[in-house]
Amino acid sequence: MSTEARDPLQHPEVQLARGGQYLGTYIVSLLLTGAPLWLVVHHLGTPLRLMIVVVACAAALTLIQGYFWLRLDFSRTQRWMTAAFVLFIPLFVMTIGLTAWMFATLYTRTMIPTLMHAPAFAH
Amino acid sequence: MLVDYPGPWTPLLGRLDAHQIPLQNPILFWTFVLVSLGAATVLGAVTYYRSWGYLWREWLTSLDHKRIGVMYCLLGVVMLFRGFIDGVMMRTQQVMAVGPKSPGYLGAVHGYLPPYHFGQIYSAHGTIMILFAITPILVGIMNIIVPLQIGARDMAYPYLNAVSFWLTAAATGLVMISLFIGDFSHAGWVGLSPLTELAYSPGVGVDYWSWAVQIGSVGTTLASINIIATIIKMRAPGMSWTKMPIFCWTALSTSVVGLSSFPVFTAAVALLSLDRYAGTHFFTPGLGGNLMLYTDLFWIWGHPEVYYVVLPAFGILSEIIPTFSEKPLFGYITMAAASIAIGGVSWSVWLHHFFTMGAGPGVNAFFSIASMLVGIPTGVKVFNWAFTLYRGRVRFDVPMLWALAALVLLLTGGLTGMMLAMPAINYTVHNSVFVVAHFHNMLNVVGFACFGAINYWFPKVFGFKLDERTGKLAFWFFSAGTVVLFGSMYALGFMGMPRRIDYIPFTSWRPLLIGEEVGIFLFLIASYYMVKQLFVSIRDRAKNRVTTSDAWGTSRSLEWLAHSPVPFYNFAVQPHVNARDEWAWRREHGLGHVRPDHYEDIHLPNNTPLPLMLGACAFALGFGLVWRMYWLALVSLIGIVIIVIARSFQDDPGHTLPGAQIRQMEAVYPDIPREAGATGGMLGGVVARHALAAPRSRARDD
Numbered sequence: 001m002s003t004e005a006r007d008p009l010q011h012p013e014v015q016l017a018r019g020g021q022y023l024g025t026y027i028v029s030l031l032l033t034g035a036p037l038w039l040v041v042h043h044l045g046t047p048l049r050l051m052i053v054v055v056a057c058a059a060a061l062t063l064i065q066g067y068f069w070l071r072l073d074f075s076r077t078q079r080w081m082t083a084a085f086v087l088f089i090p091l092f093v094m095t096i097g098l099t100a101w102m103f104a105t106l107y108t109r110t111m112i113p114t115l116m117h118a119p120a121f122a123h
Numbered sequence: 124m125l126v127d128y129p130g131p132w133t134p135l136l137g138r139l140d141a142h143q144i145p146l147q148n149p150i151l152f153w154t155f156v157l158v159s160l161g162a163a164t165v166l167g168a169v170t171y172y173r174s175w176g177y178l179w180r181e182w183l184t185s186l187d188h189k190r191i192g193v194m195y196c197l198l199g200v201v202m203l204f205r206g207f208i209d210g211v212m213m214r215t216q217q218v219m220a221v222g223p224k225s226p227g228y229l230g231a232v233h234g235y236l237p238p239y240h241f242g243q244i245y246s247a248h249g250t251i252m253i254l255f256a257i258t259p260i261l262v263g264i265m266n267i268i269v270p271l272q273i274g275a276r277d278m279a280y281p282y283l284n285a286v287s288f289w290l291t292a293a294a295t296g297l298v299m300i301s302l303f304i305g306d307f308s309h310a311g312w313v314g315l316s317p318l319t320e321l322a323y324s325p326g327v328g329v330d331y332w333s334w335a336v337q338i339g340s341v342g343t344t345l346a347s348i349n350i351i352a353t354i355i356k357m358r359a360p361g362m363s364w365t366k367m368p369i370f371c372w373t374a375l376s377t378s379v380v381g382l383s384s385f386p387v388f389t390a391a392v393a394l395l396s397l398d399r400y401a402g403t404h405f406f407t408p409g410l411g412g413n414l415m416l417y418t419d420l421f422w423i424w425g426h427p428e429v430y431y432v433v434l435p436a437f438g439i440l441s442e443i444i445p446t447f448s449e450k451p452l453f454g455y456i457t458m459a460a461a462s463i464a465i466g467g468v469s470w471s472v473w474l475h476h477f478f479t480m481g482a483g484p485g486v487n488a489f490f491s492i493a494s495m496l497v498g499i500p501t502g503v504k505v506f507n508w509a510f511t512l513y514r515g516r517v518r519f520d521v522p523m524l525w526a527l528a529a530l531v532l533l534l535t536g537g538l539t540g541m542m543l544a545m546p547a548i549n550y551t552v553h554n555s556v557f558v559v560a561h562f563h564n565m566l567n568v569v570g571f572a573c574f575g576a577i578n579y580w581f582p583k584v585f586g587f588k589l590d591e592r593t594g595k596l597a598f599w600f601f602s603a604g605t606v607v608l609f610g611s612m613y614a615l616g617f618m619g620m621p622r623r624i625d626y627i628p629f630t631s632w633r634p635l636l637i638g639e640e641v642g643i644f645l646f647l648i649a650s651y652y653m654v655k656q657l658f659v660s661i662r663d664r665a666k667n668r669v670t671t672s673d674a675w676g677t678s679r680s681l682e683w684l685a686h687s688p689v690p691f692y693n694f695a696v697q698p699h700v701n702a703r704d705e706w707a708w709r710r711e712h713g714l715g716h717v718r719p720d721h722y723e724d725i726h727l728p729n730n731t732p733l734p735l736m737l738g739a740c741a742f743a744l745g746f747g748l749v750w751r752m753y754w755l756a757l758v759s760l761i762g763i764v765i766i767v768i769a770r771s772f773q774d775d776p777g778h779t780l781p782g783a784q785i786r787q788m789e790a791v792y793p794d795i796p797r798e799a800g801a802t803g804g805m806l807g808g809v810v811a812r813h814a815l816a817a818p819r820s821r822a823r824d825d
């Protein structure tokens with residue numbers, strides 16, 4: 001779709017912009033990143049619990065920002081974005097998954113005390 | 124402040140004071156004098172010839188992809204030279220500091236560089252060569268060539284393109300200024316953890332490194348986005364995916380790799396900066412930190428990065444080899460598929476950089492096998508190039524020499540890579556100079572391809588060829604240097620010499636160290652001939668001028684349809700693509716140069732100084748953060764935000780070049796006939812009509 005030489009404001013992606021939703025998402029994002037940070041800084045909760053909270057907040061943020069900011073859906077303008085996002089999932093799984101596998105075998109072998117008691121392995 | 128670090132701090136200057144300017148160090152002092160003189164000469168010349176206006180209008184504020192590409196390449200070449208000087212210094216230190224009896228100068232116990240200074244040199248060398256020399260040169264080449272090869276007027280986002288460039292330039296500026304104000308990181312180009320933590324590196328060196336690479340990698344990520352969008356969206360009519368030149372395929376693959384991996388690096392270094400500035404413990408030993416996580420994150424980017432640089436190099440070889448074999452590339456489809464496959468596999472091999480860290484055998488085996496899988500698509504490519512050469516009419520012009528030598532280097536580098544990918548071998552040579560020899564071998568493939576590309580496309584961009592004789596001399600000395608230096612280094616690696624050492628305890632290694640020094644001396648001669656080549660070519664440009672669009676007479680892809688030098692609007696009429704090697708197809712059908720019967724208006728973006736200003740702010744932001752002058756960092760951050768907002772409110776519709784004016788400008792080219800061909804009023808001229816009228820099969824044999 002060639003949009004050159006046309007009014008940029010008419011661009012379909014620009015047309016999707018919603019000031020109110022942007023602001024709302026921004027505030028929610030601040031809360032969802034600020035709250036886990038605060039919990040971690042003040043050591044509120046066991047490492048395992050903190051990790052669950054952090055992961056849950058991150059997952060929620062991904063969904064909220066993906067929908068309200070990036071506007072991932074299947075409309076004609078946005079399906080490229082959605083496709084890019086979906087393509088990124090295998091990479092994400094691979095990097096995080098292989099890293100977890102690596103550390104799982106690494107911790108028991110290197111026996112660095114602090115790592116042995118890292119949250120993922122401290123029951 | 125949040126964290127404790129030694130030394131004074133003032134609100135105005137942060138950690139900066141007069142002692143940080145290393146005037147007492149004679150090497151740095153004389154470098155400073157030289158650089159100042161050089162800068163004064165350049166600035167003086169620009170002023171004397173009253174070229175500021177020209178520089179500002181035509182280059183600094185330009186959004187033209189070719190101009191930006193040339194600036195990228197220029198930046199890269201300058202940094203290549205800086206990195207090379209670092210290399211000369213390291214080689215010289217090592218050859219001087221052999222054995223306990225070796226003398227010491229300039230405050231060093233052995234050789235002439237104390238360990239701390241030596242550490243900074245190898246860290247700067249690696250960081251510069253990979254991120255600020257090779258990467259800008261490749262991005263620059265992609266910038267110039269990709270739009271031309273797909274028949275586009277510019278990149279998809281010309282403004283973003285300029286922003287990427289100026290961010291890269293800002294990052295480079297930070298690395299360079301660390302020479303004269305403060306010092307640079309001594310923790311290797313990889314940022315060895317936990318050495319990069321504040322407790323072990325309390326100075327500003329690591330901060331210079333970390334902010335430079337963060338700003339630079341934002342620039343490269345944006346450049347990747349731009350290239351992907353350009354290739355997907357801007358292809359000329361008729362250019363289907365299977366008609367796209369291989370260089371564009373590799374540019375696409377490499378940009379996907381860049382886009383998906385650079386953010387990991389930015390994030391990892393940002394976490395490190397949080398450790399250093401906010402007192403977090405992401406990568407500290409103890410206190411919940413995990414220093415091995417840094418290594419993991421670094422290589423999740425680091426390995427894809429090496430493919431980020433090698434893929435465009437493969438693309439360049441795929442353009443040069445058919446041109447000088449005078450036949451089409453063998454195995455187009457497999458070549459394109461291999462480019463994508465190499466990009467794909469590159470994400471799953473990163474752990475081969477730390478087999479010795481101690482993960483379990485299953486993990487090491489997985490990554491070992493994954494690493495070796497890369498050999499399959501790479502092998503496919505090598506055979507395709509070989510079959511292209513086979514029974515070709517091979518010509519040994521300078522670009523071809525570089526390309527052929529790159530193939531040889533690819534063989535040895537790839538095989539030593541395979542060796543390193545076996546954990547059993549890796550345990551014996553990890554962190555030895557064998558690894559250093561391996562990756563210099565591979566990065567030389569990239570370097571050779573870049574030199575080939577510069578010689579190959581130079582006439583397209585500047586309208587005259589580079590001198591053959593000096594070019595060949597440069598090539599032979601460079602190749603000899605490569606063999607002598609890295610041959611010796613491989614041998615030293617087998618003998619167990621560790622990397623990054625400033626003192627060599629065993630005198631039995633001296634002969635090979637002398638070999639390395641001889642090699643670097645050959646490189647020195649080669650760089651003399653490169654400078655001479657440029658000088659001679661510019662001096663004799665009238666003689667070397669190319670009058671046709673096809674400088675080599677046998678080139679194949681679409682960029683050779685555009686005039687040499689390419690006018691700012693690239694193509695007077697957007698070309699209609701009929702064949703995979705469009706230019707070769709037109710040449711063979713006598714359609715090389717036809718005159719369209721009418722010209723349409725062309726829409727172009729306006730120049731803007733905002734990207735340059737963004738770069739300046741990014742530099743100030745980095746500098747402020749390095750020295751913890753928080754006011755400066757804040758002011759420049761606000762500056763960045765304001766510029767971005769201002770740009771989005773600026774109603775800049777660009778400008779339109781009327782068709783009549785293009786007709787006039789086109790009239791000066793001798794290879795365009797006076798008479799318009801009979802096009803039946805079809806835009807795209809005779810060629811489009813010819814293609815539509817004649818079925819492919821007939822078109823081929825008439």
Ligand code: HEM
Binds near residue numbers: 475497562565
């Ligand atoms: C595509 C071109 C390549 C480039 C540019 C490249 C570059 C590099 C670099 C920069 C390093 C090490 C960096 C460091 O430790 O500071 C390295 C190490 C390594 N490379 Fe390559 N490489 C390439 C191809 C390959 C291939 C094809 C393989 C194997 C299939 C391979 C296997 C390895 C291994 C195993 C190491 C780690 C060695 C060690 O640290 O013990 N490389 N390479």
Ligand SMILES: [Cu+2]
Binds near residue numbers: 425426429473
């Ligand atoms: Cu690797």
